[in-house]
Amino acid sequence: MEKQPRLLSSQLSLQNRVCDVTLNCVVLTWKERETTKKRVSGSFLGSSRAAGSHCVPVCEIIAVQETTEACQSNDAGRWQMVPQQPSESEQHAFTVSYVERMRGHRWRCSEVTFHCTDWRLCQQWIQTIKEQLSQLTSRPKSLLVYINPYGGKQRGKWIYEHKVAPVFSRASISTDVIVTECANHARNHLKKEADLKKYDGVVCVGGDGMFSEILHGLISRTQCDSGVDENCAETLVPSALRIGIIPAGSTDCICFATVGTNDPVTSALHIVIGDSQPMDVCSVHHNNTFLRYSVSLLGYGFFGDVLTDSERKRWMGPARYDISGVKTFLSHRYYEGTISFLPAADIFGTPRDKIKCRSGCSVCQKQSTEKLTEEEREGSYGVWRVTRGKFLAINAASMSCACPRTPKGLSPAAHLADGTTDLILIRKCSRLDFLRHLLRHTNKDDQFDHTFVEVHRVQQFRFTPKHWEGGSELDLCESKNRLFGQICRQQPVCGCAPAHSSWNCDGEILPQTTIHVRVHCQLIKLFARGIEEKTVFEDPYTLCAV
Numbered sequence: 001m002e003k004q005p006r007l008l009s010s011q012l013s014l015q016n017r018v019c020d021v022t023l024n025c026v027v028l029t030w031k032e033r034e035t036t037k038k039r040v041s042g043s044f045l046g047s048s049r050a051a052g053s054h055c056v057p058v059c060e061i062i063a064v065q066e067t068t069e070a071c072q073s074n075d076a077g078r079w080q081m082v083p084q085q086p087s088e089s090e091q092h093a094f095t096v097s098y099v100e101r102m103r104g105h106r107w108r109c110s111e112v113t114f115h116c117t118d119w120r121l122c123q124q125w126i127q128t129i130k131e132q133l134s135q136l137t138s139r140p141k142s143l144l145v146y147i148n149p150y151g152g153k154q155r156g157k158w159i160y161e162h163k164v165a166p167v168f169s170r171a172s173i174s175t176d177v178i179v180t181e182c183a184n185h186a187r188n189h190l191k192k193e194a195d196l197k198k199y200d201g202v203v204c205v206g207g208d209g210m211f212s213e214i215l216h217g218l219i220s221r222t223q224c225d226s227g228v229d230e231n232c233a234e235t236l237v238p239s240a241l242r243i244g245i246i247p248a249g250s251t252d253c254i255c256f257a258t259v260g261t262n263d264p265v266t267s268a269l270h271i272v273i274g275d276s277q278p279m280d281v282c283s284v285h286h287n288n289t290f291l292r293y294s295v296s297l298l299g300y301g302f303f304g305d306v307l308t309d310s311e312r313k314r315w316m317g318p319a320r321y322d323i324s325g326v327k328t329f330l331s332h333r334y335y336e337g338t339i340s341f342l343p344a345a346d347i348f349g350t351p352r353d354k355i356k357c358r359s360g361c362s363v364c365q366k367q368s369t370e371k372l373t374e375e376e377r378e379g380s381y382g383v384w385r386v387t388r389g390k391f392l393a394i395n396a397a398s399m400s401c402a403c404p405r406t407p408k409g410l411s412p413a414a415h416l417a418d419g420t421t422d423l424i425l426i427r428k429c430s431r432l433d434f435l436r437h438l439l440r441h442t443n444k445d446d447q448f449d450h451t452f453v454e455v456h457r458v459q460q461f462r463f464t465p466k467h468w469e470g471g472s473e474l475d476l477c478e479s480k481n482r483l484f485g486q487i488c489r490q491q492p493v494c495g496c497a498p499a500h501s502s503w504n505c506d507g508e509i510l511p512q513t514t515i516h517v518r519v520h521c522q523l524i525k526l527f528a529r530g531i532e533e534k535t536v537f538e539d540p541y542t543l544c545a546v
């Protein structure tokens with residue numbers, strides 16, 4: 001590979017050790033030397049041997065600033081600013097803040113301070129690094145932040161103020177912050193009021209439900225501004241603004257599946273350095289009327305019932321899902337219905353592939369480079385298939401849905417941005433078998449390797465519950481409620497199982513059960529980069545091997 005031209009190279013001092021510091025267009029490197037101290041005009045010279053080597057890609061430098069020396073005064077025990085001494089031996093310094101990779105995909109903001117005696121040299125370093133950073137045009141300068149103060153453990157505000165705002169301020173990002181006052185506040189503000197021209201992105205502090213609000217606000221606003229009708233549009237207009245997720249909810253699967261961890265500082269750093277991860281969005285329609293969008297899980301049966309039950313237990317915080325999970329598992333309800341789906345072509349792989357969607361995924365990249373027309377795309381997907389039966393769960397995972405409960409996800413090989421969703425059908429089976437299947441989400445075994453589990457990679461699907469086939473959903477719903485609702489509520493394990501479940505759509509209950517789902521390839525972008533391969537965070541030096 002061609003060597004990058006050097007912009008600057010000096011010997012600077014780092015914690016009283018001499019370092020060879022070099023900046024080119026791609027990386028900042030410093031190598032410590034063991035030195036017999038001998039100062040020459042602002043630089044140290046001395047006999048040396050390489051003692052430690054560091055390398056930071058320019059695109060992962062957060063900021064640079066001149067450092068004012070601080071030292072502890074002996075008597076008061078407090079930190080005081082040392083007055084500037086206009087002497088020959090005066091030390092000048094600058095501090096570079098940069099991304100450092102920790103275990104488990106977490107990132108931290110680290111700092112290194114270089115000293116020198118030549119003021120001009122110090123300024124030259126600061127200016128040159130600043131110029132390099134100003135050329136990184138994908139970095140946001142202005143953000144609109146929405147905080148759900150009631151998500152998860154109700155720590156959204158604290159997390160933002162203590163973990164995120166300092167990182168944004170270090171990177172000189174300006175923010176307008178809105179703490180939501182009620183559900184749908186963020187969605188409606190984005191949809192109707194926000195002056196989006198002022199911003200380079202939107203930040204969501206909350207869980208998957210809060211993200212869903214932001215997603216809906218942004219997509220609807222974009223369609224409205226472009227004159228597109230969400231009810232009948234085959235093709236939707238992608239949003240120009242990226243969304244950043246600061247995890248502060250109960251599941252936070254969208255953050256986990258796109259970053260690899262639920263950590264506010266890591267997410268803030270992905271935003272600051274201007275990462276970009278395209279993401280598929282499913283549109284859900286009922287009788288040609290638009291209902292909702294989904295990016296993670298659309299789940300009928302088990303996950304719909306868990307969510308319905310958990311809504312009454314919101315006060316419990318994230319633990320509500322475990323309680324409702326056990327309760328729903330024990331009730332062991334199954335539901336009859338018909339699923340028709342349009343399988344994705346072979347080139348998209350299958351949900352049982354060993355290859356996973358990771359940072360810079362080639363499968364997803366292919367989608368953004370291959371400019372197929374909608375017709376060509378449709379043509380390559382084959383014919384609709386139909387299947388009926390009794391199901392414990394019907395899950396559509398547009399992404400892996402990895403989260404702390406299942407680090408590999410509901411569909412470990414699903415892609416973030418390939419234009420497909422993985423349809424997982426769990427047919428009626430014994431409680432023990434279903435438990436075995438659930439447990440496999442938490443270990444290395446293949447959760448699809450059961451006779452009662454079927455998986456398909458699809459581009460569209462439809463679902464119709466059995467009792468409503470050909471009928472009007474609302475009428476039948478009402479009559480069913482009148483007839484069986486009372487009995488079933490009182491005796492949930494009565495054998496007269498309710499005929500329908502509900503759809504869990506990214507953590508929101510859908511009002512209808514007969515739905516048509518279409519995947520819109522790469523409709524939105526996040527401030528993320530997908531999960532990095534282990535080698536990258538175990539050995540960040542590989543990043544510098546440019």
Ligand SMILES: CCCCCCCCCCCCC/C=C/[C@@H](O)[C@H](COP(=O)(O)O)NC(=O)CCCCCCCCCCCCCCC
Nearest residue numbers: 207208209249250251252253297321325329401438506507
């Ligand atoms: C026995 C252990 C079984 C572990 C099975 C783990 C499967 C977990 C799959 C999680 C998929 C998550 C997909 C994301 C959904 C979110 O959009 C959505 C909203 O998130 P938000 O609150 O942050 O806004 N979250 C959810 O719908 C929560 C789903 C959580 C399901 C937990 C299920 C626990 C099941 C426990 C069964 C235990 C059986 C024990 C028998 C004695």
Ligand SMILES: Nc1ncnc2c1ncn2[C@@H]1O[C@H](COP(=O)(O)OP(=O)(O)O)[C@@H](O)[C@H]1O
Nearest residue numbers: 151152180181182183206207208209210249250
């Ligand atoms: N200020 C608010 N008061 C009440 N509900 C809110 C508020 N702001 C957002 N919400 C709603 O709270 C729900 C849950 O939010 P979320 O941040 O996803 O937390 P969790 O992960 O705990 O479910 C979302 O459906 C969102 O619409």
Ligand SMILES: [Ca+2]
Nearest residue numbers: 280398415420
């Ligand atoms: Ca996908």
